[in-house]
Amino acid sequence: MKKYFIIFALVLAVSLGLFLTFAPAILDEERNVVVEHQAYEISDQAQQLHSSLLIGDWHADSLLWMRNLSEQYDYGHLDFPRMQQGNMALQMFTTVTKSPSGQNYERNSSDASDNITLLAMAQRWPAATWTSLAERALFQADKLYKLAARDPDNLMLIRSRIELAEFLKRRQSNPTLIGGLLGTEGSHALDGDLDNIQRLFNNGFRMMSLQHFFDNKLGGSLHGTSGEGLTQFGRDAVNKMLALGIMLDVSHSSEQVVVDTLAISNKPLIVSHTGFQGHCPSPRNISDKLMEQIAAAGGLIAVGFWDGAICGNSPATVAAAIVYGIGLVGEDHISLGSDFDGTVTTSFDGSEMAVITQALLEANLSEQQIRKVMGENMLTFLQTYLP
Numbered sequence: 001m002k003k004y005f006i007i008f009a010l011v012l013a014v015s016l017g018l019f020l021t022f023a024p025a026i027l028d029e030e031r032n033v034v035v036e037h038q039a040y041e042i043s044d045q046a047q048q049l050h051s052s053l054l055i056g057d058w059h060a061d062s063l064l065w066m067r068n069l070s071e072q073y074d075y076g077h078l079d080f081p082r083m084q085q086g087n088m089a090l091q092m093f094t095t096v097t098k099s100p101s102g103q104n105y106e107r108n109s110s111d112a113s114d115n116i117t118l119l120a121m122a123q124r125w126p127a128a129t130w131t132s133l134a135e136r137a138l139f140q141a142d143k144l145y146k147l148a149a150r151d152p153d154n155l156m157l158i159r160s161r162i163e164l165a166e167f168l169k170r171r172q173s174n175p176t177l178i179g180g181l182l183g184t185e186g187s188h189a190l191d192g193d194l195d196n197i198q199r200l201f202n203n204g205f206r207m208m209s210l211q212h213f214f215d216n217k218l219g220g221s222l223h224g225t226s227g228e229g230l231t232q233f234g235r236d237a238v239n240k241m242l243a244l245g246i247m248l249d250v251s252h253s254s255e256q257v258v259v260d261t262l263a264i265s266n267k268p269l270i271v272s273h274t275g276f277q278g279h280c281p282s283p284r285n286i287s288d289k290l291m292e293q294i295a296a297a298g299g300l301i302a303v304g305f306w307d308g309a310i311c312g313n314s315p316a317t318v319a320a321a322i323v324y325g326i327g328l329v330g331e332d333h334i335s336l337g338s339d340f341d342g343t344v345t346t347s348f349d350g351s352e353m354a355v356i357t358q359a360l361l362e363a364n365l366s367e368q369q370i371r372k373v374m375g376e377n378m379l380t381f382l383q384t385y386l387p
């Protein structure tokens with residue numbers, strides 16, 4: 001009997017070991033897909049223009065996974081070498097802290113069990129992250145700090161206008177330097193405590209999205225069950241974020257939350273990864289009318305690269321969504337919001353960003369429009385609204 005118990009315990013230990021070793025990478029590879037394709041043809045004109053752009057992206061969840069971003073991988077969407085091959089300069093690294101099982105764009109209960117808990121355990125995150133969403137955000141931020149400390153020639157953290165100016169200066173002599181910023185994906189990361197806004201701010205967070213896939217203490221999600229607007233807690237949180245100089249991201253928020261936030265915010269909003277209803281009638285996207293209001297208040301709408309937002313994922317579809325956005329709200333209000341490494345399937349990774357420039361040229365956008373959308377609008381926004 002005892003012998004069988006020992007064998008059983010050994011099998012269990014080995015299985016657990018194998019699970020801990022391989023599961024995170026398998027999951028990462030399975031969730032962050034680049035569709036197989038031949039090398040894209042980039043014209044000399046597109047390549048030349050692309051090399052001269054300052055490229056910025058408002059949304060990548062790369063810190064969620066167990067990759068060392070200083071090294072190049074053959075799966076997932078982003079790491080520093082691939083970003084440098086794609087001439088990416090500014091990257092908002094968003095931190096996912098909770099994702100409901102059975103996640104969908106229509107309706108998710110806030111009581112659904114959470115997928116990130118198991119992922120955190122499988123990736124051997126500190127025990128504090130198993131129960132605290134704020135700790136999950138802070139742990140992912142810490143990863144970025146450690147990368148910047150170990151790899152200063154490739155990554156610099158940007159938390160202020162002064163650091164942004166320094167980044168631009170350093171980039172003149174080091175043209176592949178990446179500027180990393182920190183944001184949250186959903187303010188359940190506050191663990192229901194307003195004081196955590198200051199704590200996250202102190203740890204470098206400069207953009208906070210209000211909701212993710214489910215309603216939270218701040219208000220309704222676009223994919224939740226209530227459709228509610230901002231709660232009193234949500235209003236208090238928004239006011240505190242604005243007072244500190246944290247940029248507000250309303251991706252995934254219910255339309256009523258967007259309306260309420262527009263009404264009380266004295267600064268423009270960002271939709272960090274989205275598409276347009278008028279171009280892609282998906283439950284992932286808020287109405288064009290709200291997009292117009294966000295833009296009219298000076299906001300930025302960052303176009304994603306995946307099917308759920310733009311009804312396709314080819315470079316031509318990304319370009320079509322951008323062209324539609326420019327037609328709707330003007331070239332000063334459109335930006336990039338890849339959602340790279342955000343459990344999406346794309347048709348190119350960070351190293352192949354030139355294919356967007358190519359597709360935008362093919363869509364007859366002017367060089368100036370391409371410059372703005374690819375990064376200059378983001379740069380201007382950061383220069384204006386970072387603390």
Ligand SMILES: [Zn+2]
Binds near residue numbers: 185251252273339342
């Ligand atoms: Zn998202």
